[in-house]
Amino acid sequence: MSDAFDYSNLIATGLPAPAAKWTGFAKYNFIGGHNDPEGIPVEGLVASAERVLKRRGQSLATYNTDGGPLGDIELRQFLADKLQQYRGFTPSVDEILITSGSNHALTLICDSLLNAGDTAIAEEYSYAGMLGRIRGSGAELLGVKLDNEGIRPDSLKSVLEDCRSRDVTPKFLFTIPTIQNPTSTVMPVHRRREILDLTREYGVAVVEDECYADLMWDETWPDSMRAMSRSEHVIHVGSFSKYLSPALRLGYVVAPWQLLSQMLALKNDGGTSALSQMVVADFMREHYDDHVASMNTRLERKRDVLVEAVREAFGDSAKYEIPAGGIYLWLKLPDSVDTLLLERHALAEGVAFNPGSQWSVDPDNARSHLRLCFANPDESTIREGVAKLAQICSREFGLPAT
Amino acid sequence: MSDAFDYSNLIATGLPAPAAKWTGFAKYNFIGGHNDPEGIPVEGLVASAERVLKRRGQSLATYNTDGGPLGDIELRQFLADKLQQYRGFTPSVDEILITSGSNHALTLICDSLLNAGDTAIAEEYSYAGMLGRIRGSGAELLGVKLDNEGIRPDSLKSVLEDCRSRDVTPKFLFTIPTIQNPTSTVMPVHRRREILDLTREYGVAVVEDECYADLMWDETWPDSMRAMSRSEHVIHVGSFSKYLSPALRLGYVVAPWQLLSQMLALKNDGGTSALSQMVVADFMREHYDDHVASMNTRLERKRDVLVEAVREAFGDSAKYEIPAGGIYLWLKLPDSVDTLLLERHALAEGVAFNPGSQWSVDPDNARSHLRLCFANPDESTIREGVAKLAQICSREFGLPAT
Numbered sequence: 001m002s003d004a005f006d007y008s009n010l011i012a013t014g015l016p017a018p019a020a021k022w023t024g025f026a027k028y029n030f031i032g033g034h035n036d037p038e039g040i041p042v043e044g045l046v047a048s049a050e051r052v053l054k055r056r057g058q059s060l061a062t063y064n065t066d067g068g069p070l071g072d073i074e075l076r077q078f079l080a081d082k083l084q085q086y087r088g089f090t091p092s093v094d095e096i097l098i099t100s101g102s103n104h105a106l107t108l109i110c111d112s113l114l115n116a117g118d119t120a121i122a123e124e125y126s127y128a129g130m131l132g133r134i135r136g137s138g139a140e141l142l143g144v145k146l147d148n149e150g151i152r153p154d155s156l157k158s159v160l161e162d163c164r165s166r167d168v169t170p171k172f173l174f175t176i177p178t179i180q181n182p183t184s185t186v187m188p189v190h191r192r193r194e195i196l197d198l199t200r201e202y203g204v205a206v207v208e209d210e211c212y213a214d215l216m217w218d219e220t221w222p223d224s225m226r227a228m229s230r231s232e233h234v235i236h237v238g239s240f241s242k243y244l245s246p247a248l249r250l251g252y253v254v255a256p257w258q259l260l261s262q263m264l265a266l267k268n269d270g271g272t273s274a275l276s277q278m279v280v281a282d283f284m285r286e287h288y289d290d291h292v293a294s295m296n297t298r299l300e301r302k303r304d305v306l307v308e309a310v311r312e313a314f315g316d317s318a319k320y321e322i323p324a325g326g327i328y329l330w331l332k333l334p335d336s337v338d339t340l341l342l343e344r345h346a347l348a349e350g351v352a353f354n355p356g357s358q359w360s361v362d363p364d365n366a367r368s369h370l371r372l373c374f375a376n377p378d379e380s381t382i383r384e385g386v387a388k389l390a391q392i393c394s395r396e397f398g399l400p401a402t
Numbered sequence: 403m404s405d406a407f408d409y410s411n412l413i414a415t416g417l418p419a420p421a422a423k424w425t426g427f428a429k430y431n432f433i434g435g436h437n438d439p440e441g442i443p444v445e446g447l448v449a450s451a452e453r454v455l456k457r458r459g460q461s462l463a464t465y466n467t468d469g470g471p472l473g474d475i476e477l478r479q480f481l482a483d484k485l486q487q488y489r490g491f492t493p494s495v496d497e498i499l500i501t502s503g504s505n506h507a508l509t510l511i512c513d514s515l516l517n518a519g520d521t522a523i524a525e526e527y528s529y530a531g532m533l534g535r536i537r538g539s540g541a542e543l544l545g546v547k548l549d550n551e552g553i554r555p556d557s558l559k560s561v562l563e564d565c566r567s568r569d570v571t572p573k574f575l576f577t578i579p580t581i582q583n584p585t586s587t588v589m590p591v592h593r594r595r596e597i598l599d600l601t602r603e604y605g606v607a608v609v610e611d612e613c614y615a616d617l618m619w620d621e622t623w624p625d626s627m628r629a630m631s632r633s634e635h636v637i638h639v640g641s642f643s644k645y646l647s648p649a650l651r652l653g654y655v656v657a658p659w660q661l662l663s664q665m666l667a668l669k670n671d672g673g674t675s676a677l678s679q680m681v682v683a684d685f686m687r688e689h690y691d692d693h694v695a696s697m698n699t700r701l702e703r704k705r706d707v708l709v710e711a712v713r714e715a716f717g718d719s720a721k722y723e724i725p726a727g728g729i730y731l732w733l734k735l736p737d738s739v740d741t742l743l744l745e746r747h748a749l750a751e752g753v754a755f756n757p758g759s760q761w762s763v764d765p766d767n768a769r770s771h772l773r774l775c776f777a778n779p780d781e782s783t784i785r786e787g788v789a790k791l792a793q794i795c796s797r798e799f800g801l802p803a804t
Contacts, residue, residue: 005634007661010573010607012517018663021496022470035463042459049451049681057444060647061437062778068424094423100502101672115414129670171412205412232407245462247676259409261420268531270503273675274649279451376464 026352028385033246033327034376036302039295040245041287048282049275056278064271065278069264071098071252072277078284079238079252087213088227089236091254097263100272102211102239102251103129108263109172109207109235109253114139119170121159123151125330125366127181127209128358130174142170143361148321150177150187153194160202172205172235177225179212182330182359182371184323189222196231204233211239211251214292216325217300226254235259240280242327243295248276299327299375302382306374309383313390317400327375330356332368337397339370342389345396351389428754430787435648435729436778438704441697442647443689450684451677458680466673467680471666473500473654474679480686481640481654489615490629491638493656499665502674504613504641504653508532510665511574511609511637511655516541521572523561525553527732527768529583529611530760532576544572545763550723552579552589555596562604574607574637579627581614584732584761584773586725591624598633606635613641613653616694618727619702628656637661642682644729645697650678701729701777704784708776711785715792719802729777732758734770739799741772744791747798753791 025034059065067073076093084090099105106129114120116138122131124143134141142163145155156173163170175195177187187195199206208225226236236254244250250272253263284291303322306329310318319332333339339355346353356369374382394402427436461467469475478495486492501507508531516522518540524533526545536543544565547557558575565572577597579589589597601608610627628638638656646652652674655665686693705725712720712731721734735741741757748755758771776784796804 005602005607005658007607007658009571009605010515011661011664012513012515012520014517015514015664016667018660019471019666020663021659022472024470025464025468032465034465037460037463040460040462042455045459046452046455049455050448053444053448053451057447058439058442060442060649061439062427063434063436063648065649066427068426069421070424100675103670103672111414112417113412113414115416118414169411200407203411205407205409241672245676246465247462247467247673249672249675256407256409257423258420259413261422262413262417264421265418268505270505270643270651271649273502273651273678274647275678275681276675279677 026347027350028352028381028388029376030351030353030372030374030385032354032373033242034373035242035246035327036295036298036375039298041283041291044283044287044291045279048279052278052282060274065274069267069271070094070096071272072274072281075277075281078281082284082288083254087210088223095254095256095260097253097260097267098272098277099251099253099267100249100269101241101246102209102237105237105251105253106130106207106209107133108266109237110134110137111266112259112262113171113205119163119168120172120174121156121170121204122174122361123176123180124362125182125356125360125369126174127176128354130209131361134174139171141361146180146183146185148185149191150180150185151175151191151195153191153198156195156198160198160204164202169202170204172207173199174207174209176209176212178210178221179216179324179326181212182328183321184326184328184330185321186216186221186324192222192225192228196225196228196234200230200233206234207237208234209237211237212242212326213238214243215296215299215327217296218324232256243292244280248280249273250276250280302374302379303329305379305382306372306386309386313387314400327373329372329374331370331372333370333393334399335368337368337393337399339368342370342393342396345392346389349388349392351385351392353389428749429752430754430783430790431778432753432755432774432776432787434756434775435644436775437644437648437729438697438700438777441700443685443693446685446689446693447681450681454680454684462676467676471669471673472496472498473674474676474683477679477683480683484686484690485656489612490625497656497658497662499655499662499669500674500679501653501655501669502651502671503643503648504611504639505531507639507653507655508609508611509535510668511639512536512539513668514661514664515573515607521565521570522574522576523558523572523606524576524763525578525582526764527584527758527762527771528576529578530756532611533763536576541573543763548582548585548587550587551593552582552587553577553593553597555593555600558597558600562600562606566604571604572606574609575601576609576611578611578614580612580623581618581726581728583614584730585723586728586730586732587723588618588623588726594624594627594630598627598630598636602632602635608636609639610636611639613639614644614728615640616645617698617701617729619698620726634658645694646682650682651675652678652682704776704781705731707781707784708774708788711788715789716802729775731774731776733772733774735772735795736801737770739770739795739801741770744772744795744798747794748791751790751794753787753794755791
């Protein structure tokens with residue numbers, strides 16, 4: 001068109017690369033935090049939508065309905081009750097801020113605490129979104145070592161001491177203690193105590209992300225870190241994305257008003273979508289237990305299918321811990337396998353996974369790791385996809401041996 | 403508590419003031435863009451929620467459901483059809499990005515186009531949220547004069563010439579041509595043509611915000627600016643907040659992929675809430691015409707009640723244009739009235755309105771203006787609230803004379 005307008009002179013400098021056009025999900029979709037379509041409680045959501053709209057629909061006429069900018073009051077009340085019953089602590093509804101996914105909560109935490117030049121600490125392997133937020137703020141990002149019980153206290157102590165010697169107080173430690181992302185480990189109580197005491201001693205806040213904590217197959221899982229004594233420096237984050245639906249975009253942060261009021265001032269989005277909040281509050285008040293039990297049964301079966309498929313297809317070439325819950329398997333392949341390269345080949349054949357380097361404070365430290373989410377594909381797709389991935393890996397890197 | 407943790411050393415510098423605790427809506431609530439509770443189509447939303455959840459509920463298991471990050475495909479299809487039928491142009495569904503309210507769309511536009519030191523132009527009285535976004539980017543904000551047909555071309559020409567003489571190309575002109583916020587005027591076609599030609603000549607994009615355009619009582623309203631020829635430099639923004647519900651947080655932006663791909667790269671929110679999108683798409687495909695007609699009847703009656711109440715209570719002390727649509731009345735009180743001071747007194751007695759200076763590029767230029775939203779209060783509350791406001795104004799400023 002002769003009339004076309006060229007925006008290139010107007011677009012700002014310093015932006016991320018433009019997005020690519022979306023071409024649909026991969027056939028073998030092991031990426032992201034997608035969930036199981038069969039696990040969406042459609043009938044229950046229909047009933048809740050009808051009930052809550054008839055009861056409260058008119059309140060959609062105002063921003064934030066009638067609960068104010070912290071979020072729907074019934075959803076905050078559900079969360080206060082659930083945190084008391086299952087996670088061991090009892091926030092007031094005024095200490096809970098509903099966000100558009102936990103990613104949004106983490107963004108508000110970073111924006112409230114980090115200036116360029118500040119320092120933050122994360123687990124050596126951690127949620128890519130949060131690592132990106134910390135780096136994007138211009139803060140220095142330091143990693144602490146993990147073992148199969150989560151953060152190693154000796155590593156944390158050494159990082160904190162090193163910071164102190166440079167007269168630096170890190171703003172926070174970001175941890176996912178209950179089903180870590182990506183490693184799917186659970187930090188036991190004694191470790192939680194050590195991490196709490198160390199961070200408190202050094203004046204460092206703890207950001208505890210429990211967005212997978214509902215998806216724990218062993219019902220003896222530990223209370224949240226925020227539930228333990230002397231844990232007032234813990235900012236608690238959670239989500240509905242992993243045990244209900246990521247497309248609803250509902251998460252939350254629990255923090256004292258001193259900090260929450262600062263996050264709220266930065267949350268200039270006109271509120272989080274109220275229909276989702278209302279419907280989910282109504283649904284969860286009646287069905288939380290049943291729904292989570294059913295989701296966990298489903299996910300545990302898929303975990304078994306994936307682990308079996310990986311064992312068959314990769315044999316000794318893949319090292320991993322069996323996940324205690326959640327939706328991820330974290331694999332270490334032989335050092336000769338570059339998972340960023342493997343990703344490119346796999347995508348071309350319809351197999352999508354997350355390369356480890358994107359989930360690592362030091363990308364080089366996870367060049368041969370990858371993360372598989374087993375929640376979305378059905379069981380036969382899991383088996384086929386893993387077999388296909390092993391074939392591609394074998395063809396490109398000679399391992400696993402065929 | 404002896405164990406309390408003091409976050410004050412950890413909170414970032416340069417933040418906005420912390421939020422105040424929410425204490426509920428004012429009794430006489432004339433602020434913001436709240437809507438009419440009676441106008442929420444509860445039964446229709448219930449039916450749509452049931453229908454769409456049964457048909458598509460399982461797709462909530464993935465981020466962004468099955469339509470990708472631009473937003474729900476059925477909602478984008480509805481918008482493409484609606485824009486064709488009512489606003490005069492036909493975007494492809496791949497040129498429409500669903501956002502969490504139009505405010506979010508405007509944020510993405512500012513973030514895509516503005517660096518610190520850039521220049522943007524807005525109408526002298528305009529949407530406070532956008533003025534804040536532009537200022538917050540560090541860009542210079544210039545105002546152009548309005549009359550009762552919108553932007554005065556002579557004023558725009560003079561601003562553009564002045565910029566050119568300083569070798570500055572403003573990034574965009576922000577305009578609300580169809581029911582301007584806050585003045586509620588409509589820019590006629592010949593003006594639109596002049597503004598389009600001028601901006602194009604100077605290489606300046608136009609951000610056209612049509613979030614009130616559905617609420618027009620005269621059905622001969624002009625097509626959007628984007629619908630006119632040689633308008634490829636127009637970025638079109640709209641919303642469901644004003645004719646359906648602000649609490650749903652649904653807006654959109656229409657732009658060429660060159661620019662939209664940049665906005666999409668900045669939209670790192672995991673997607674806009676999918677349940678609201680699905681339900682609204684289903685509802686609007688069946689009920690757009692009926693719903694908008696019913697909402698407009700309701701709002702026109704409230705406009706009449708407000709105008710009559712202002713005439714009775716303020717007499718010659720208040721100057722205004724009768725709104726041609728929308729939800730706002732923009733009042734000019736005598737110069738001796740400082741509406742920021744008036745606001746403080748009024749709030750203490752339960753009357754909330756928006757002081758003009760917050761809706762003005764030059765705050766001093768609207769010190770005696772105020773904006774009343776007539777959509778939310780019922781008719782008797784409108785009458786009582788306006789009478790109360792006039793009493794307070796009279797008591798504090800001697801006008802209107804009692």
